[in-house]
Amino acid sequence: MTGAAAQLRGMRDLAVQTMHERDPDALHPLVLAELLRACDAEAAVCKESDWRPDEGAMSIVAVPAARSEFDQPQARRLIRLGRPFAEHYTSTGDSSPRPADALGRLQRLRDVRRFAPGRRFAFGIPLPGAYAPVRGYILFRPDAAFGPAALAYGVEVQPLLVAVDRQRILLGQWRAGAAAVSSGCHDCRPPVPADAAPYGLTPRETTVLLLLADALTTTAIGRRLGISARTVNKHIERIYRKLGTRDRLSTVHSARLSGLLSTPCPSHRET
Structure with a gap:
């Protein structure tokens, strides 16, 4: 098997x-660790919401030698800006993985070098979708550019990253509904709450x-989860078998009655 x-x-x-x-909270650390390993990077970042300097969830995994640098408040603030990737992806509508040195005069990543002298190579893998202004992953190296091999890898794994991210979001929504039901919220509680296990x-x-x-x-x-319609049908068949139902309507109705599904009220709905 080749390296690629x-x-x-x-x-x-x-x-x-x-x-x-x-x-759902365990998914990003797993992905970041794999990106770090596969791309021989020093640090991997996932910006989970809008690229803003002072807000929004962000996950960072770094090798031990660089961990303290990436934990600095100023470093995290600058990384949140996502430069030069945020400017590029929001202004062009491009959704392709790109090395920073292909994005014009901001290629030297001056903001990043301000907190870690010499660190100048970065690689962005966006998560295409209805995100504003942009979400995705950034990988950092101090001394080696991200070349054609990294670009090819980014293109290949991008659909997998999108699928994992969608899985995380849906699990988060399901967990928010389950937590609301457990808390006894009248507006969220299904008619007959039950243990889903x-x-x-x-x-x-x-x-x-x-x-x-x-x-x-x-x-x-299938489009939402990044899988084929055939795979979706296999999942649906297994759901029918496990719930003892035969069609979509009865399946959803049964799931709501048994507490597998609930619609959280605004105070519990995940943003």
């Missing part, structure tokens, strides 16, 4: 692993069930 194939296989294996992870739904099947409840077609669910 081994890199891609690592992320594919991780994407499969995340389909069985029930904690006996049904044996996997995290992936749970996300498919959530999208079924939104009345999405098989094709639309």
Whole structure:
């Protein structure tokens, strides 16, 4: 197996692993660690919301030698700006992975070098979708440019990263609804709350069930999760079997009655 194939296989294996992870907060650290390893990077960052200097969730994984630098408040503030990637992706509508040295006069990453002299190479992998202004991953190296191999890897893993991110968002929504039900919120509580564990739904099947409840077609669910319509149908068949139902309407109705689905009220809905 070539080095490139081994890199891609690592992320594919991780994407499969995340389909069985029930904690949405655990997904980004897993992905960042794999990106760090596969790209031989010094640090990997995931900006989980808008690129703003003082707000929004952000995850950073760095090698031990660089960890203290990336933990500095000023460093984190500058990284939140996402330069030069935020300017490029918001102004062009481009969604392709790009090394910073391909983005014009900001290529030297002056803001980043301000807190870590010599660190000048970065690589951005955006998460295409309805995000404003831009979300995604940035990898950093101090002494080696991200060349054609890194670019090819970024292009190949981008759909996997998008799929994992969508899985994280849906699991977060499901967990928010479950937490609201457990808290006894009258507006969130389903008619007959029940323990979901006996049904044996996997995290992936749970996300498919959530999208079924939104009345999405098989094709639309596949697009949302980054999988084929055939795979979606297999998940739906397993959901029917586990819930003892035969069609979508009865499945969603049964899931709501049993507490597998709930619609959180505004005070519990995840932003």
